[in-house]
Amino acid sequence: MSKWYPKKGRVILHVDMNSFYASVEAAYNPELKGKALAIAGNPEERRGIIVTSSYEARAKGVKTTMPLWEARRLCPELIVMRPNFERYRTASKEMFKILSEVTPFVQPVSIDEGYMDITDCEEQGSPLQIAETIQKRIANELDLPSSIGIAPNKFLAKMASDMKKPMGITVLRKRDLQNKLWPLPVGEMYGIGAKTAEKLNNVQIFTIKDLVEADSYYLKRLLGINGERLQNRANGIDPNPVDPDAIHDFKSIGSSETLPQDTTDENEIRKLFRQLSRNVTRRLKRKQSVGRNVQIMIRFFDRKTITRSIKLPDFIEEEDDIFTVSYELFEQHWNGDPVRLLGVTIQDIAEKKEVAHQLDLFTYEKEASKEGLYQAIDKLTEKYGKNPFTTIKHTEEDNQPRTSFQKDFLDDYKK
Structure with missing residues (x-):
């Protein structure tokens, strides 16, 4: 059995739910x-x-x-x-519970995928046996399909889990790279998006093998430090550990959304800023955090993208505050061209309990008197899915899935 568990090195699984x-x-x-x-x-x-x-x-x-x-x-x-967000959250929680029964070293990265370090799980069987057991349990207990990658590091495990879907299990060792990984188009490599793939294609780098063989100095000039990182990964090098606490390390909280069509309609833009601010507020409250730097992103019809930010004198967390600041930033920097995508991000994040809120007596009394109301509204919002006391009528409440939804529940399985 020890041949499956090297004395030096790790055994990593990447569990990816299929069409979750x-x-x-x-x-x-x-x-x-x-x-x-x-x-x-x-x-x-x-x-x-x-x-x-x-x-x-x-x-x-x-x-x-x-x-x-x-x-x-x-x-x-x-x-x-x-x-149905509640259904997906429940299923995710149960899936991660199954993983955590194998090892405490589980790192969720989204609602439907996570890494596991099973290096010290030799008594439970070979890595392949452990993966088969996990896949069967998820299928039998939750009636859900999954794919699992087995590799010596996180990057290779992620690439392996994508190779057989649905219900696949793939082992990807470093000695397999030449046959299994390098022939793939460079655009299929984890960490390379469409724009980066286009840049690489423009300099005759079409496959992952081309990336491996490219001049590292030239890659760094082309892509910055990311060029070196991508080449190392293509060579099977990824030192990042499976970190169960990584979900708590966040420096910003944001939400973005592409509009159904490019628009200059100020009412539609304003409505989207309100929704984005609500999403950010919800995530801030879940993490019991506040922030004092507001950043917006505007992507125009021609894909030109700008970001603008402002640092505030005080920490904020409420929807109205985030909306007011972000929309004012937009009005200051919008040139009138059609908008394709908008984003709102709160940076300079701190946990609420660590922030000493400087209040004069009158401000304190005012805020303290509202705290009970805020808590009651939050509970009703949690129960019914929207603020029942809001004075603003929203025609598209929270039915549009957003990427931030996945980040909100990554540690649910521990509760």
């Missing part, structure tokens, strides 16, 4: 199994965006971020559902 949102819905309603299913924020509207889809839908060309009208054109029989 759609799979959870099919587990909840077995009649959906085997059918083309997609999760979208606004299934009643043509402008809704596909968040995820079943493999049956993907086989017809349905893809994440695709407009709903296009998905229905490609797949007329497509079943489209709104997201």
